Amino acid sequence: xxxxxxxxxxxxxxxxxxxxxxxxxxxxxxxxxxxxxxxxxxxxxxxxxxxxxxxxxxxxxxxxxxxxxxxxxxxxxxxxxxxxxxxxxxxxxxxxxxxxxxxxxxxxxxxxx
Numbered sequence: 667x668x669x670x671x672x673x674x675x676x677x678x679x680x681x682x683x684x685x686x687x688x689x690x691x692x693x694x695x696x697x698x699x700x701x702x703x704x705x706x707x708x709x710x711x712x713x714x715x716x717x718x719x720x721x722x723x724x725x726x727x728x729x730x731x732x733x734x735x736x737x738x739x740x741x742x743x744x745x746x747x748x749x750x751x752x753x754x755x756x757x758x759x760x761x762x763x764x765x766x767x768x769x770x771x772x773x774x775x776x777x778x779x
Contacts, residue, residue, distance in 0.1 A: 669706045670732045675746040676700040676739055693744070702737050706730045707747055710774065727752055727775040736760060736768040745775055752777045 678698040679691035710728035729745065731737055739745075745752045752775035763769035 670704045670730075672705050672707055672747065673701065673703045674705055674707065674729070676702060676737070677744040677746055677751070678740070679742070679744075691742075700738060704732060704735065705737070706732075707745075707775070725777040727777060729771070729773045729775055731771040733770055734763070734767070735770065737771055739771065739773055745773075750777050 676699070677693065678700065679693050680696035680698070681689050682692045682696065684690050707727050707729050709726070711726035729739075739754065739758050741754050741757055743754050745754065755774040755776050759772040761769040761772070
């Protein structure tokens, strides 16, 4: 359990309507913030640089939960940790436990900055 000492905040956008009647995500004060303790976030795949339009560094991360821990994380959420914001990439993997339930959760995250 020594690996699972990190705390994150799951950020889920509020749905708002713009001036044209289209629904959009609001990541500001209206967003739902869900603190989660006891997870592990590690670098995944290093960093890459995109220099075509502007200087941008993209860093990959991987979130893991300990055995038996499920968290309310969706592919449309963002994750905050260490003063940075990361996007969830793709589906959140909920690995089944023998006999039912969730063994653990894994999710790829991407920090752009």
